[in-house]
Amino acid sequence: MKIAQICPYDFDRPGGVQSHIRDLSLALERLGHEVTVIAPEMGASPERPWGLKVARAGRARKVRWGATNFELTLALGEDRKRLDALIADGGFDVIHYHTMWVPLVPYQIFRRSRTANVATFHDTTAKTLGGRMLRTLFRSISKRLLPKLDAVIAVSPAPTENLRAREVTVHIVPPCTDLRRFADWKGRARKYGNGRINILFVGRLEKRKGVQHLMHAYAALCEAKLPVRLLIAGSGPEEKRLRSFAALRKLPEVVFIGSFETGDTPGLYGESDIMCAPSPYGESFGIVIAEAMASGKPVVAAANEGYRHLLTGEAARLLVTPGDEGALYWALRSLVVDAALRNRLCEWGRTEAMRYDSETVAPQLVAIYQEAIAKAKARNPRI
Numbered sequence: 001m002k003i004a005q006i007c008p009y010d011f012d013r014p015g016g017v018q019s020h021i022r023d024l025s026l027a028l029e030r031l032g033h034e035v036t037v038i039a040p041e042m043g044a045s046p047e048r049p050w051g052l053k054v055a056r057a058g059r060a061r062k063v064r065w066g067a068t069n070f071e072l073t074l075a076l077g078e079d080r081k082r083l084d085a086l087i088a089d090g091g092f093d094v095i096h097y098h099t100m101w102v103p104l105v106p107y108q109i110f111r112r113s114r115t116a117n118v119a120t121f122h123d124t125t126a127k128t129l130g131g132r133m134l135r136t137l138f139r140s141i142s143k144r145l146l147p148k149l150d151a152v153i154a155v156s157p158a159p160t161e162n163l164r165a166r167e168v169t170v171h172i173v174p175p176c177t178d179l180r181r182f183a184d185w186k187g188r189a190r191k192y193g194n195g196r197i198n199i200l201f202v203g204r205l206e207k208r209k210g211v212q213h214l215m216h217a218y219a220a221l222c223e224a225k226l227p228v229r230l231l232i233a234g235s236g237p238e239e240k241r242l243r244s245f246a247a248l249r250k251l252p253e254v255v256f257i258g259s260f261e262t263g264d265t266p267g268l269y270g271e272s273d274i275m276c277a278p279s280p281y282g283e284s285f286g287i288v289i290a291e292a293m294a295s296g297k298p299v300v301a302a303a304n305e306g307y308r309h310l311l312t313g314e315a316a317r318l319l320v321t322p323g324d325e326g327a328l329y330w331a332l333r334s335l336v337v338d339a340a341l342r343n344r345l346c347e348w349g350r351t352e353a354m355r356y357d358s359e360t361v362a363p364q365l366v367a368i369y370q371e372a373i374a375k376a377k378a379r380n381p382r383i
Contacts, residue, residue, distance in 0.1 A: 003035045003094050004038055005038070006106055007040075010039070010060060016285065019175075021098055022037075024176055025037055027358035031366065036055055037054045040057060040073040041058065058080075058105040071102070075105055094373055096365075097109070097110065098120050114383065119149050120154070139163065142162065155175045155284050177356070177358060178358050182294040198274070202234060203233075203234050210278035210323070213324075218254070220329040231257060273335075276299070278301070286309075286310055296347070298318065298349065299311060299349070300335065303322060318331045
């Protein structure tokens, strides 16, 4: 099959959707399919060592909404002509849209498509007034959009709250990444050692990710004289405030690693003993949690809609009420002081994570693509 993967975001920026598209595309190519990633232009792009075919479509502008950032994209003038030619002449058997809500290039492609259309919905919304308004908008759009698609996918049950999916089958297929590469770091020498238990946060430093709650819980761990270190990997608008908090409270062993490349993530997990994902809302899955599990790291996380989908069984005891810093402290403390518990969850995570490996998920998507192509041909025999 010739497959187009539509990424509405800067494809070169680290992110869960981007990782999913990249590693899914590579796994599909290993299965013998031809994949083109279509993504907006964000200026000079770095060299991509993974070798995917990436076509640029439209220009992107960063927009802030609901305490997070995303890109608003639009193809005009020559960009629109190139996009039209790409869709008309690309010979794609199926076009797979990711986070289709993000305007406007996905809609421009969808309007021009004359082939099978598949959409994966990654988004969930906050339990706030703004979140409820956004959910109402999504549900209104989906009422008209979903019947026009040849297959509808959600990465977990969480995004289905945004969909009015009557008489439409929604496939639950988790996002995936290449998790085998994380196991390779087991047993390597660490930069941050000295006998402390390293707690790792990976993500953008914004309120939606909840790192401020982790800082308060870490302060309590330090007050309890526990041998811990906090590694913060990422950057964002909350960084200055977090640094000021650490300095004001005189918190020891807080390391701001800063921005990182996608290829650096196995090393980040390799430095850690515990992964913490305290996002109070807005998570439909949690690629970083799957990566930590594959690395053999136990995870403490907020019990939002997405994270509850991953952490089950004994691991579920380390899900805490979103925003509850006291509960976050006790969950982290339980792992810091109990090496046996850490080891049990390490082994559970390595096995469980393979459900989300790209080699496991890609064949599931191929089956959905084939069904979508058959449905599209039944609707229009000229396809």
